[in-house]
Amino acid sequence: MSGPAIVIPARYASTRYPGKPLAELRGADGVAKSLVRRSWEAAMAVDGIASVHVATDDDRIADHVRDFGGEVIMTPAECRNGTERCAAALDAFDDEPEIVVNLQGDAPLTPAWFVEELVAALRQRSDVDMATPVLRADHDHWTALVEDRRAGRVGGTTAVxxxxxxxxxxxxxxxxxxxxxxxxxxxxxxxxxHVGVYAYRPDTLRAYGQWPVGPLESQEGLEQLRFLEQGRAVLCVETDARGRTFWELNNPEDIEKIEAALHAP
Structure with a gap:
């Protein structure tokens, strides 16, 4: 068994933003790099990781990743979410990883310590099957979440x-x-x-792809609920943002927000 592996699921056919992984983001140095490349660079900054792979079903993404020196695992187009794509990627490993981390391909601002803390927590807690980070909301953040819901917007996922x-x-x-x-x-x-990064034990991840989508996952549109519906233990690891700004690229207008964060000192 090898050390922890990061898998970055990336698909081209996004309903809200087709071709999103190839969208370019300009950093503080003025250099434009694709979303998937910036996510790969974020993964490469994590200490103690044995390998980083991009999992995709699209040749355009695969060719682009190989061009900048990244490793690619081709996965089926039928994968319905990032966890299913990570599960499908397991078959490509000659030496099964100790832990698989799903670092979502639209979250290049994810700090390295989020992943490092998840891996450490999963090693310490033999009673859980996977781990995911959470951030305590302050009053301003809570108010923004509540106002989003009142306006019919999804402002973020919360966990108890x-x-x-x-x-x-x-x-x-x-x-x-x-x-x-x-x-x-x-x-x-x-x-x-809740921050959408996940660390799984390989046997739990492999089982995920065989389970049906349950009513809670279907209604909420949250892939992690499949684990809870199957009675699997999910550990919420409270982490500290340390003043860092987070934003996922879900829509074209998010590019400006992420670039502003990349330019921040």
């Missing part, structure tokens, strides 16, 4: 978990519910924003 960190639920609603008066009186809110 037990005293040991094991996830109870993930939702695009803001959970737990807090009355405004109660929230304003709290110095620390019990609301956690």
């Amino acid at each position: 978990f037990d005293a040991t960190g094991r996830a109870l639920y993930f939702s695009k609603e803001v959970i737990p519910f807090l009355a405004p008066d109660a929230a304003s009186a709290m110095t620390q809110l019990p609301v956690f924003h």
Whole structure:
């Protein structure tokens, strides 16, 4: 068994943003690089990782990744989400990784320590099948999440978990519910924003692709709920943003926000 591997799932046929992995982002040095290349560079900055691969079903993405020196695993077009694509990529490893990390291809601002903390947590906790990071929301963040939901927008996913960190639920609603008066009186809110990075044990990841999509995953549109619906233990690892800005590239207008973060000191 080899050390931890990062797999970056990337697909061309996005409903909201076709060709998104090849969209270019200009950094502080003025150099434009594709989204998938910046995600690959973020993965390469993580300490203790044995390998980094981009998993895709599209030759345009594959050729581009190989051109800048990245490793590619070709996966079926039928993969419905990033976790299924990571599961399909497992078959390509000659030496099975100890842990597989799903670093989503539209999140190039993900700090290295998020991944490092997930790997460390999974090694320490033999009672869980996978791990994912959460950030405690401050009052401004909580207010923004609530206002997004009132306006009919999905502003982010939140998570609730037990005293040991094991996830109870993930939702695009803001959970737990807090009355405004109660929230304003709290110095620390019990609301956690979920960050879509996952570290899996290989056997758990392999099983994922064989499970049916359950009603909760279908209704919420959250791939991680399939683990909970199957009774698997998901560890929420509270991490610290350390002042870093996060933004995923979901729509063309997000390019400006990510570039602003890349230009920040």
